[in-house]
Structures are given as C-alpha cells and as structure tokens.
Amino acid sequence: MGFREINPKMVEATVAPGQRLFSQRGAMLAYRGDVTFTPSVTGGQGGVMSMIGRRIADEDTPLMTVEGSGTVLFGHGGHHVQVIRLSGDTLYVEADRLLAFEGTLEQRTVFLGSQGGVMGMVRGQVGGQGLFTTALSGHGAVAVMAHGGVFEIPVTPQRPVHVDPQAYVAHHGDVRNRLSTALGWRDMVGRGSGEAFQLELSGSGAVYVQASEEKL
Amino acid sequence: MFRLQSSKVLAVEMTGDAVKAKNGSMVAYDGEMAFRKLSGGGEGIRGMVTRRLTGEQMTMMEVKGQGTCWFADRAAEINLVSLQGDRLYVEASNLLAADASLRTGTGFTGMRGASQGNGLFTTTVEGHGQAAIMSDGPAVVLRVSARYPLTVDPGAYVAHQGDLRQSFQSGVTFRTALGEGGGEAFQIRFEGEGLVYVQPSERNTIAGDV
Numbered sequence: 001m002g003f004r005e006i007n008p009k010m011v012e013a014t015v016a017p018g019q020r021l022f023s024q025r026g027a028m029l030a031y032r033g034d035v036t037f038t039p040s041v042t043g044g045q046g047g048v049m050s051m052i053g054r055r056i057a058d059e060d061t062p063l064m065t066v067e068g069s070g071t072v073l074f075g076h077g078g079h080h081v082q083v084i085r086l087s088g089d090t091l092y093v094e095a096d097r098l099l100a101f102e103g104t105l106e107q108r109t110v111f112l113g114s115q116g117g118v119m120g121m122v123r124g125q126v127g128g129q130g131l132f133t134t135a136l137s138g139h140g141a142v143a144v145m146a147h148g149g150v151f152e153i154p155v156t157p158q159r160p161v162h163v164d165p166q167a168y169v170a171h172h173g174d175v176r177n178r179l180s181t182a183l184g185w186r187d188m189v190g191r192g193s194g195e196a197f198q199l200e201l202s203g204s205g206a207v208y209v210q211a212s213e214e215k216l
Numbered sequence: 217m218f219r220l221q222s223s224k225v226l227a228v229e230m231t232g233d234a235v236k237a238k239n240g241s242m243v244a245y246d247g248e249m250a251f252r253k254l255s256g257g258g259e260g261i262r263g264m265v266t267r268r269l270t271g272e273q274m275t276m277m278e279v280k281g282q283g284t285c286w287f288a289d290r291a292a293e294i295n296l297v298s299l300q301g302d303r304l305y306v307e308a309s310n311l312l313a314a315d316a317s318l319r320t321g322t323g324f325t326g327m328r329g330a331s332q333g334n335g336l337f338t339t340t341v342e343g344h345g346q347a348a349i350m351s352d353g354p355a356v357v358l359r360v361s362a363r364y365p366l367t368v369d370p371g372a373y374v375a376h377q378g379d380l381r382q383s384f385q386s387g388v389t390f391r392t393a394l395g396e397g398g399g400e401a402f403q404i405r406f407e408g409e410g411l412v413y414v415q416p417s418e419r420n421t422i423a424g425d426v
Contacts, residue, residue, distance in 0.1 A: 147290075153244055153286075161244060162244060163243065207244070211243070211291050212243075212291040214290060214291075
C-alpha cells in the first residue's frame with residue numbers, strides 16, 4: 001500500500017481488495033490488473049451532509065474511488081507530485097491540489113474563518129483558495145500536486161515560518177495560521193516590495209512550499 | 217550565505233545583513249525579515265533614469281533581517297554565481313538575487329541584445345559576493361579561453377562573467393533569404409577569458425525565425 005514515486009511527476013499506487021484509494025477524477029494515467037474507477041459523489045467519508053458541506057464550501061473537486069487489485073499510475077497536468085505520509089496527524093491541503101490519497105484517511109472540510117476570525121477569511125481570499133480547505137487525518141499517504149516541486153520547512157514554537165500565500169501548498173501538525181500584513185505607505189503608492197501579505201505559521205509541525213508563485 | 221534548497225529554490229541565511237532580490241520572489245522565511253522595494257534597482261536617481269531610458273527595467277527589493285529566507289520564481293532553475301571582483305552580465309529578468317554589497321548597473325550589449333529581443337542593454341553585477349541567476353532548465357557553464365572561443369545561440373544565452381569580448385555573427389546567406397535557413401542565422405561569439413551560462417531552451421528571438 002502507499003504511493004511510490006516513479007519520477008517527480010508520477011506516482012504509482014498499489015491497490016488490493018478491501019483497500020481503496022481516492023483520486024482526483026481523470027488523474028489516472030495507466031493501470032495494471034483488475035482495477036475499477038467509480039465516481040465518488042460523496043467524495044470520501046462523511047455521507048450526504050458533508051457532501052453538501054463541500055458543495056457549499058466550493059471544495060468539491062470531483063473525486064473517484066479506486067478499488068480492485070493491481071497498480072495504478074497517477075499524474076496530472078505535468079505538475080510535480082509530492083507524497084506526504086501521515087501517522088495520526090492532520091494534513092491541511094487545498095482540494096484542487098489533492099492528486100490521490102489512501103482510503104484509510106478521514107477527509108473533511110474545514111472553515112478557515114474559524115482559525116483566526118476575520119483575518120482567516122482574508123487569508124483564504126488572498127491565497128486565492130476560498131474560505132475552506134480540506135483536512136485529511138489518520139494513518140496513510142497523500143499525493144499532493146505543486147508547481148515546480150515542493151520543499152518542507154519545519155515549524156517549531158521557537159521558529160514560526162512566514163510563507164507567501166501563493167507559494168503555500170499544505171501544512172501538517174499542530175500549526176496555527178494567521179495572515180500577517182506588512183502593508184505600508186509604500187504599498188499604497190504602488191511602490192510595494194510585492195510581499196505585502198504573508199501567511200504566518202506557528203506551533204509545531206511542517207509547512208510545504210512550492211518553488212513558484214503560480215496557482216495550479 | 218546563498219545555498220540551493222533544491223535546483224529551483226534558493227535559501228539565503230542572513231544575520232542582520234541584506235540581499236537584493238527580484239520583487240515578489242520570496243516564497244517563505246523564518247525569523248525576522250523586512251522587505252523594501254528598491255526603486256530603479258537600488259542605484260539611486262541616476263540608476264532610475266538610466267533604467268527608464270534603456271528599457272532595462274528591474275524591480276528589485278531589499279530583504280534585511282535574521283533567519284533564513286527562501287526565494288523562487290515560476291519554478292525556474294537557479295544557478296549560483298560567485299564574484300571575486302569581476303563583473304557578471306545578466307538580463308534583468310534572469311537575475312533572482314544578489315548580495316547587497318554587489319553593485320548593479322546597466323551595460324550596453326550592442327547587437328547581441330537586439331538579436332535576443334531583449335533590447336540593447338543588459339544588467340551588470342560587480343564586486344565581491346554571491347548572486348543567483350535563473351534559467352529555463354538547468355544551465356551549463358561553458359569556459360571560454362584565449363584558445364577556445366565560444367559561439368552561442370542568442371536565445372539560449374543567459375549570462376556571462378569575466379573578461380570577454382563579444383561579437384555578433386550572422387550566417388545569413390541567400391538560402392535564408394529564400395526561407396530555407398537552418399534557424400541558426402545569428403550567433404554571439406565570445407572571445408577572451410571567462411564563463412558563459414547557457415540554458416537548454418531558446419527564447420523566441422528573431423534569429424530563431426530566420
């Protein structure tokens with residue numbers, strides 16, 4: 001089980017009976033063996049209520065369920081793929097960056113506004129991510145897409161990390177996020193350094209940052 | 217201290233000193249950092265006027281503080297260049313970051329710039345310190361010596377440093393005029409002693425069309 005990185009832009013997943021995977025619809029490149037792909041209306045666990053929740057939250061990137069026995073290759077749009085393994089903690093990631101994840105993980109939609117009040121909402125808007133994000137928790141692996149590869153920065157209580165909202169990919173662990181502004185009079189007169197908004201992450205965990213300021 | 221986090225991400229360790237970087241290229245930092253836009257590339261009023269006149273626009277910011285700052289721009293490959301009193305010539309759009317102690321200015325390129333479609337001027341970086349330049353795909357560094365001059369496609373040229381003379385070569389023949397050119401009608405020839413950075417990709421240039 002799990003994902004194996006074939007090259008920086010492709011992952012191979014092994015599916016066995018009784019173990020299912022979720023992947024972004026249309027992200028399958030090739031498969032071997034007896035594997036079925038069914039559109040997952042509810043997009044994971046949670047039933048109808050969470051499905052409605054996701055629809056409202058605009059985090060309803062179409063998912064499909066992958067079941068059977070064999071191996072499946074995933075990739076999408078030539079983006080770099082990063083495999084993140086979770087052991088009991090929670091990963092926060094944007095739904096459209098999710099390439100595939102194991103069925104053992106629990107998926108839910110979280111409202112960013114609840115983390116940091118009004119600034120949390122502003123954060124969602126500035127990051128171009130809407131006000132909701134997807135949280136995956138449990139034990140298993142997640143394949144996340146990013147433009148130009150990803151690197152991981154550890155976050156410790158003594159060492160908060162600031163990230164450009166456009167370059168932010170995902171974070172895990174017990175991390176609080178807050179949008180900090182460095183707006184000065186220079187930004188008002190169009191003389192800004194282009195770094196007026198920053199995402200401040202504090203707590204303990206890690207943040208994943210991509211090598212580009214382009215959205216997917 | 218400049219360090220490559222990956223081939224596409226530059227990490228700069230700072231202890232109260234400053235670096236110049238392309239505007240908006242910060243992707244993350246820890247510690248305390250302050251960002252300030254440098255008008256006219258931090259070259260003062262004269263630099264501002266020169267850059268406006270030459271069309272070699274460069275929007276840089278000054279990053280100052282303590283901690284680590286990571287820079288990246290549209291997933292471009294990054295190459296580190298160390299300068300020991302010599303001069304680096306690079307297109308403003310390919311310069312990602314430089315030590316604040318390095319002087320930047322504008323230089324004349326002549327026909328090379330025109331053939332690249334980049335204008336007649338380029339950016340110069342000189343002094344002692346490190347700079348990071350960007351290329352589309354991993355760049356190769358080719359050494360030029362007195363006995364081995366080098367000829368480069370204008371579209372694949374990224375930067376050069378050292379004591380180099382450049383001349384413009386044209387391979388235009390009657391075949392080119394008939395539309396049967398090999399696509400390599402213009403080249404830049406480097407002679408002297410120095411290094412030339414070449415990327416595995418060609419920008420769209422007039423030279424590529426003929």
